[in-house]
Amino acid sequence: MVGLSAGEKNFIRGGIEQDLRADGRQRQDFRPILIETGVIPQANGSARVRFGATDVIASVKAELGKPNPLQPGRGKVAIYVDCSPTAAPAFERGGGEELSTELSAALQKCLLGGKSGAGAGIDLSSLMVLEGKVCWDLYIDGLVVSSDGNLLDALAAAIKAALTNTGIPKVDVGVGASPDEQPEVNISDEEFLQFDTSAVPVIITLTKVGREYIVDATSDEESQMSSAVSVSVNSHGKVCGLIKRGGAGLDASVILDMVSAARHVSQKLIPLLDSEIDAAEAASLAGQGSDVDP
Incomplete structure (x- = not known):
């Protein structure tokens, strides 16, 4: 893969310094965002999101399971990411495996609060069917x-x-013959509960290039970064998680400034995402309706 020339690198860094990036955006502007939902029919919920030329898909599969004995009042969520070998030249021949692991761990920490669950954006108690007995995974x-x-x-x-986009089937729980017996469950094929995503945060990554930092960096811009800070923020402006990557150290004052910028950007991004998701859901429902024979 051919790297950037010295002139291209200077152009990227100089544009960011002057608040005019190579694609015409300012430092705190996102690329055009496109969202589709219901893209994988066999999943309980799915969506495709494009940030410019970055294109990703997420799917949700719900299965009944048994709660962790240490957390009997909570369901469980696991996040896995895979990088397609065709997504970028660097991902060929297994080159994306390390990045897949890194992204999975970062999402687990930012959306679920890591192993401790502190600051989790997904309410795991809402996945409980019968405390200590049955939950949704x-x-x-x-x-x-x-x-x-x-x-x-x-x-x-x-x-x-x-x-x-996720619909969780309604579950009726039968009473077991004894407290130690696993109860019988009946999963509805017709009634579904919508997942509450009001507390699910967005992630804002501030990428530091020179003395400035930008949001929604392209691959070329990321190649010039010294460090990056990813901040997960919910609709109330609460910081749910923070991850730093890159070798260069950052002063505490710089990190605090980046967190403040992430919170500011999130209050513009969240309404935009919510609006795009609502429009995608409406289009998905309209498409389902057109598939039904009159």
């Missing part, structure tokens, strides 16, 4: 179809959209 799979930077933010947006 959600398996969230992300796929990177095309990579042109800012994968973490795009995947988080796709997961939020896929969860909005």
Whole structure:
């Protein structure tokens, strides 16, 4: 893969310094965002999200399971990401495996609060069917179809959209013969509960290039970064998680400034995403209606 020339690197860095990026955006502007929902019929919920040329898909599969004995009042969620070998030249011949692991762990931390669950954006108690006995397990799979930077933010947006699209079947629980006996469950084929995504945060990644930092960096812009800070923020402006990557250190004051910028950007991004998700859901429902014979 041919790298950037010295002139191209200077052009990228100089444009960011002057608040005019190579594609015409300012430092805190996102690329055009396109969202489709219901793209995988066999999943309980799914969505496809494009940030410019970055293209990702998220799907949600719900299965009945048994709660963790240490957390008897909670369901379970697992997030896995796969990078398609055709998404970028660097992903060929297994080159995307390390990135897949990194993205999965980052999403788990930012959306679920890591192992501790502190600051979790997904309410695991809402997945409980019968405390200590039966819960819903959600398996969230992300796929990177095309990579042109800012994968973490795009995947988080796709997961939020896929969860909005998710229908959890209604469950009737029978009474067991004894307290130790696993109860019988009857899963409805007709009644579904919509997942509450009001607390699911977005992720805003601030990429530092020179002395400035930008949102929604392209691959070329990411190649010039010294470090990046990803902040998950919910609709109330609460910070749910933070991850730093890149070798260069950052002063505490710089990190605080980046978190403040992420919170500011999130209050513009969240209404935009919500509007795009609502429009996608309406289009998906209209498409389903057109498939039904009169």
